[in-house]
Amino acid sequence: MPTVLLLDVSLSMIRPVQISENVEISRKYLAIQGINTFLDCLSVHSRLEFIALVAFSSLHEERCPFTRDYNALKLELQKLEDYDKTSIESALQGVNQMVLGEWGNNSACQIVLITDGNSGVGPMSLSESFSTLNHRNASNPFPLPFSFPAKLHVVCIAPPDDPNLMKSKPLYQRLVDMAGYNGSLSVPDGGLNEVSVVTMFQKLAEEMYTSFRGTLKCGNLESRIILSxxxxxxxxxxxxxxxxYVLSELIEVCGYIPISDVGSPMAISRHLILPTSNLGKENVPLNMEIDLTEDDATEEGKIPSFCVLLHGALKVENMSALVTVGDNWFGFIYSWADSKKxxxxxLTVLTPGSDVVPWLGDLNHLDSTDNLPPDQIGSFPVRPSEKRSYSQNGVVWIRQSGxxxxxxxxxxxxxxxxxxTQQFYKELNRLRKAAISLGFLDLLNGLAYIFEQECTQLPGSAHPDCALQLTHAADVLRKTQNKDIKFVILPLHTNYNSS
Structure with missing residues (x-):
């Protein structure tokens, strides 16, 4: 999921840190080293993640938009200048606007706030923001919780015993709790130095981007995969x-269905399936030493892969594979093109259950056409046995014209x-039922008046039964005892329609 790196560039970030007797470095330098480590981990294990860089002090600035070019992010980190005091609320508001503009309010995002443990001073401080939390109006809302699903990770470049950190830590934890979705608050273990900061960012990358590794299986064929x-x-x-419900590590193909029959069912998530040949290395921790050499890539390209075979077959045949992703939990695998080349x-994961795609029926009852005689082969969509309450078009009166x-x-x-006659009373009962449901009883009296006026304007060539039925309908509409919603107006029995 997209990630925003929110880096504090206030004056407090350039406070020196004593490394040795004659060596001092700034907290900003340590933060940049940690971010570089974070990006290096992602470049190895999560190359498809979009990362953006935002610098903030009393104001915020988007230094690098969402990109997969991690080298561009590293270059931008070296160009950061120092500014005035810290305003975390302003920075979070900027992140909110940036993510909404780029991804909308449905895409989940991760926010990494990197600061020195100082929550700010004066009117722009975090404590001041919380003190005015209950006195805000719609024109000046607090940015948390975000307008989109987001995890907030606060990273403090400060030793655990730092007085400012000890004072600000409850405020940061409150930020994480307000954001929801189980964010985190990270502090270097031990003293504040380059090793402890790098280790902290490595752990953060491992927690945020733990890849899902499983097995895609069909009969005797199987392939190790990664879901992203x-x-x-x-x-x-x-x-x-x-x-x-937790996704199973074994994803097994049950059968194949044309994409046109699958349509676009409701799904809870979609994932990119990537083949992997790192057998026996599923639980390798994120670190800087893991990399693929050219020889490894060449050898990997020579190994037959069921994942590649399935992809090619589904693409050529325009089919999708129905798979099980858990106990009574299904999904569809298909080829999706974001360009012509x-x-x-x-993988689209459906909601748990077997009857989640109404037009396909119960997924547990699907079978191959080869196992059925021709007279028992059905077609999609599957018609429900019971009559649905929405089988008829509902009455919608949003506008006067309706x-x-x-x-x-x-x-x-x-x-x-x-x-x-039958059509007249069918439509009349439909309108009457809708009017009673909405409490629009004046409509019934108005309709009765219209029927009476229509009787007086009938041409001489009109059938006598026309006036009789209109008068009957008007009388029934006006009767109070007939205002029951279950009551049905029946045609008047006359000598003209007795046959």
Whole structure:
């Protein structure tokens, strides 16, 4: 998921740190070294992540937009200048606007706030922001929680016993809690030096970007894969309890369905499937020493991969693979192209359960057409056995024209009585039921008046049953005892329609 590096460049970040008797470095230098380590870890293990760099003091500045060019980020870090005092609230507001403009409010994001443990002083301090939290209006809201799903990780470049950090730590923890989604607060272990800061950023990268490694299997064929981004547990909340679902490491193909039949079902997440040949290295920690040499890449290209075979087959046949990702939990694997020349193998994870795609029916009941006689082969969409409550079009009166259209439709049927008797009463009961449901009882009286006026304006060539049915409908609409929503207006039995 996208990540924003929010770096404090206030004057307090240039305070010296005594490394040895004659060597001093600034906290800003340590922060930059830690960020470089963080980017190096991502370049090895999560090359597809978008990273942005924002510098802040009393104001904020977007120094590098979201990019996968980590070298450009490192170059921009060397160009940072020092500014005035710290204002964390202003920085978080800037991040909120930047992410909304780039990704919208549905994409999850990670925010890494790197500071020296000083929460600021005066009106722009974090403590002052919290003190005015209950006195804000809609024009000046506090930026947390963010307008999008986000984890906030606060990284303090300060020793654990720093007085400013001890004072500010509860404030930072409150920020993390307000952001939600289980963020973190990181402090270097031991003294403040380059080794402890680098180790802290390595641990942070490992926590944030732990890759999901599993096995894609179909019969006797299987392939080791990585899912990017890593799936997170899904929590299904019901009226009285909640249940947590965790994606299985074994993703098994059940069968194949044309993409046109699958359509676009509701999904909880989508992931890029990447083949991997690092057998026996699934739990290798993130560190700087792991890298792929040219020989490794060449050898990997010579190894047959079921993942590559499946991708090619699905792309050529325009099919998708139905897979199990857990106990009674399904997903679809398909080829997705973001350009004319490049395509990727994608996994769409459905909501847990077997009846989550209505037009496919119960996924546990799907079978190969080779195992069924021709007369038992069905087609999609699967029709439900029971009649749905929404099988008929609902009445929608958002605009005046919608109501006028429904009334005019009834009058058109009325002028063609007795041939349109059934259609007339069907539309009349439909409108009457909607009016009673909405409490729009004046509509019934108005419709009765319209029917009476229509009777007086009928041409001489009109059928006698027309006036009788309109008068009958007007009388029934006015009766108070017939205002029950379950009551149905029936046609008047006359000598003209008795046959």
């Amino acid at each position: 981004p890593a799936p997170i547990p899904y929590i299904k909340v019901t009226d009285f309890d909640s249940q947590t 490049k395509s990727n193998l994608m 109501l006028q259209s429904d009334i005019q439709k009834i009058l058109r049927h009325a002028r063609k009585l007795p041939e349109k």
